[in-house]
């Protein structure tokens with residue numbers, strides 16, 4: 514038997530179970546004073562490399578939202594589970610102008626592209642600049658922000674996903690009860706991997722429609738691209754070739770377009786290797 518639950522204030526946190534990434538956002542007020550607070554209402558917005566963006570939701574009277582409205586720049590810092598107590602310390606309602614990090618073990622280092630500081634102990638960081646701010650009526654302030662840089666502890670950059678997941682040991686927020694007790698878990702403990710296969714009966718790449726000629730190498734390369742993005746790659750590559758007056762997609766043009774989109778030959782090779790072993 515199912516029963517409808519009441520949609521109460523804070524339903525997203527204490528009614529609906531919404532496991533979420535925990536971040537600490539650092540920002541500066543108009544006088545340059547540092548502010549830090551945890552935020553979990555955060556997601557990718559534009560996933561392409563041309564204009565990568567995140568979307569973040571804030572209480573409109575929070576210091577962080579007010580700072581972002583005033584100074585635009587902020588840093589999203591992902592703490593490891595070892596720092597959950599310190600993260601919670603930054604959630605307390607300190608008066609305006611207080612740097613919450615002074616009450617924690619966290620230390621600050623300069624960011625690469627923006628003025629607000631980076632938290633040294635956080636292995637994964639996004640430096641952002643607000644591009645669009647939406648004030649929902651009597652509700653959240655939504656910030657769509659350009660990602661100026663994704664920054665990691667150096668050792669993580671070349672690490673495979675599984676090792677990186679274990680090393681980072683990021684906490685996951687599981688919401689709160691009555692705004693008092695906050696529940697967390699970590700992703701470092703139990704980890705399962707499920708492989709995404711082709712759907713039964715589907716022909717690889719059958720969903721792709723070509724609107725112009727492709728040479729054999731380009732076509733072969735297209736078939737190594739995961740099915741879920743193959744149509745998008747096809748459309749964008751053809752548009753790119755047409756804009757250059759080509760009547761055929763060549764492998765060289767395809768590679769040039771891929772590099773412009775941030776898909777380097779090394780990255781493409783990773784997909785191809787996966788396909789061979791699958």
Ligand SMILES: Cc1cc2nc3c(=O)[nH]c(=O)nc-3n(C[C@H](O)[C@H](O)[C@H](O)COP(=O)(O)O)c2cc1C
Nearest residue numbers: 550551552553554570571572575576577604605686
């Ligand atoms: C794990 C965690 C996640 C949170 N996520 C959000 C969030 O996404 N949006 C929000 O408005 N408040 C969120 N909060 C509450 C703010 O961190 C809290 O109101 C804080 O005092 C705001 O500080 P500030 O006024 O310095 O920005 C979260 C709190 C915790 C502990």
